[in-house]
Amino acid sequence: MIEYVNQLGAGAPLTGPAPTGTDAVVWSLDTTADTLGGFRTQDAPTVLDAGEREKAGRLRLPGLRHRYLAAHLGVRVLLGSYLGLPPQAVPLTREDCPCCAEPHGRPAVSGNPLHFSLSHTGDIAYIAFAALPVGVDIEQTPSPETVTDVIHSLHPDETAELDALTPAERPEALARLWSRKEACLKATGTGLALGLVDPYVGTLATPPPLADYTLVDLPAPHGHAAALALTRPSSAPGRGTTV
Template identity: 50%
Template sequence: MTPLASRSRPGSPPDGALLPDPLPPLTSALPRQPWPGPAGPRLWLVATAAHQETVTRYAPLVLDPAELARAEEFRRPGDRATYMCAHVGLRRLLGAHLGIAPRAVLVARAPCPCCGEPHGRPVLPGGRLHFSLSHCEGLSLIAVAATPVGVDIEPVPAPETVMEAADVLHPAESAELTALAPDPGAAAFARVWTRKEAYLKGIGVGLGADPSAEYVGSGPVPSAPAGWLLADVTVPAGHRAAVALRW
């Protein structure tokens, strides 16, 4: 695995200063996406299998009590391990960017754009650094950016799942998938869905909003809603991922 990309930035604290004992890198940096200009997000991938043993040992030193309690709620060991790896990796990245210990990172919730209640996207105090986290069993995707950002990673679903869920997409997206004879393509559906969920997480509403309201497209090039940039992210086979950035 490659070292944390933030470690190479001038002024970043050395890795060993963040914990009583140095914690091996938990993330591999993904290539920068082709954003117009220098303000694009930085992306990292966390592989659960590579770090599960280390994270189990260090999680009590990194995660806050609420995160530890949430981890215990997962019934499946694989889901629990992925959650802990994702959140330990996120805290270490944010701590390195902010120059503080990972457990000292304070995360709040922005007001929901729909109702104003405090269950919008996770935010850091000050608003100068934004992040997003998504995980499925075995993999987690993290984005850090200077403006609001959203990411999503999903396994490519079974064909029957596509048939059941395609009607919740934008009508034009559903038509595009229907045109993929003889059956809607599972990979194409996953591409649409990750783009859509990345955008909805970026604006802070998640799946509480109607997924059919915005068109993001199923083709090779995303169609980003106004004021946003969208890109697919290259991840391991059998998965699809996307990132959305406000600009």
């Protein structure tokens, strides 16, 4: 069961138990908020680890830095609530990359089987949690120029579906497709390293059935599309020593 989008607000979240089996939970938050989960966003550096602080420090525009801090504060607040830890005590790491085996793959919690995925665009962040590898993505509807740039980089059937639409219909369809594809690639941990052709996720109103993932579209604000991909138990890789 997938529990659809819960809102993380200013107060401490009521998460309940962590998802198990094939369940998944999705949270959203406003990345412009001054307070999230009982913590002020401006104080997020005291909660984040050195790597997160370093990345935040490279963002020179205050608005972008605030959004980054809010999104990563939200991840730690929610993980801490599920795991019974203070947010700053959640031990985050990186899994090995499936493409090169270097430790820059999916973010993970050391020593714990709870998986998570973060996506943010504009003022919105979505965070998914599951006991299996999970990916979540939210996208703003792209410009017609973006459709032109990427349409021939996709699966041939996806290119054909977009070509069959009117120019006015294509941006919304591409947002739907892109959120689905990104969610799958995040669940796998490859990201865009292997290109945009596979897996086929389609542009139609309902995602196609996939062998390796349970793929669902998520509710999203107007002008956005969002999706979640949960790895099927038979396809889930071993977690090794990272989780």
